[in-house]
Amino acid sequence: MSAWTDLLRDIPDFPQPGILFKDITPVLADAGAFAEAVAAMAAPWRGIRLDAVVGVEARGFILGAALARELDVGFVPVRKPGKLPGHTLSLDYGLEYGRDRLEIHADAMPAGARVIVIDDVLATGGTLKAAVQLVERQGALVVGTGVLVELGFLAARATWDHAAPLHAAAVY
Ligand code: AMP
Secondary structure, three states: OOOHHHHOEEEEOOOOOOOEEEEOHHHHHOHHHHHHHHHHHHHHHOOOOOOEEEEEOOHHHHHHHHHHHHHOOEEEEEEOOOOOOOOEEEEEEEOOOOEEEEEEEOOOOOOOOEEEEEEEEEOOOHHHHHHHHHHHHHOOEEEEEEEEEEOHHHOHHHHOOOOOOEEEEEEO
């Protein structure tokens, strides 16, 4: 079994020049490393009452769904625009360049459901922050957030103003 962090792969200049992309696909492809990575993401939440894991499209689905199974709770997707078939709530948010939008089913969870919001990589933090806002607008209670990898040099944590904890399984 490989240590999961050994299988994280840096791809320079993807998807554009100057970005060092953290590729998690080799971690996912290795049964032992995938299990270790999911266990590392699950560790802070064991023993805490949760109703669901919310995952952000697209890599947050892979990790979030595995984490939901690990923690024995349901999974709720936050998706890119136009993908969810039911009545949705949406939230526009600013990116480094331009804007984007996330959506959730309006009836995805009962009011007050206790959830964690999961993504693969925390870069500027804009995506995770937007997902948290959307989930709160939906009526659920965000008790925490988690990522597999935090890009510490981007200092998203310094501007993280949510009361719930933000856990990263690895920081680079
Ligand atoms: P941000 O909103 O800046 O925190 O960006 C986070 C989103 O973009 C996550 O959904 C990541 O999947 C993706 N992302 C941003 N930067 C990287 C990176 N260097 N390597 C891998 N994924 C990234």
